[in-house]
Amino acid sequence: MHRTAKERARSLKDFLDELGSEEPVPAGGSAAAAAVAMAAGLVEKVARLSTPQMIGAAAIRKRAASVRM
Template sequence: MKNFKNQTLKEFLDHLSAKEPVPGGGAAAALTAASGAALISMVANYSKSKSPSNSINKEINNIFSKSEKIRKRLLELVDLDAKAYLKVVAARKGSPAQRARAAKAAQKVPLEVCRLCYEATQMTPFLVQNGNKYLLSDVEVAIELLLAAFQSSYVLTK
């Protein structure tokens, strides 16, 4: 299996549009969520040390650290989703029990994407209130990307 997280955007999108089982919607959702988390990191990065309040600066640094951790995990989930789906494809030739196990295992990735999207969106109100005011639209875009990724991942758990 290819390592999608280390590909260029062009390579990833070429694979996404190809007649191949992976990457698919789950990988696309994870990458979308990673983009949302990256925007949170960017806004936090620009907002560091801008406030005269040490407690605000401390929380902005905390948001930056958490959003980077989430972003990196979401990138890992791009590949883990592809790996899980390939097991679903392989299980199609197996017994009903094997198919059910593979399908249940494949749900873990989109559920984790949903959880990470939720965690990331919880950081945004603080940035709206205390972050760089010139970047409020980037926070809004981050929220929209995370919501889209959450909803897309949720669809994949059904």
């Protein structure tokens, strides 16, 4: 998909401002999905690093990995 010059020039701040507005924003659902996937990746990372110390960390890691996919 080709983006217009205006879309390419838009800053992350501008996009985040648009996402927070009352107006419908193209790719709003995609942004939400990306945020969830990144959060799941961070949960997976913490669970992986905490596996020896935290009971249930392996199960949390597996669940986070399934959400991230």
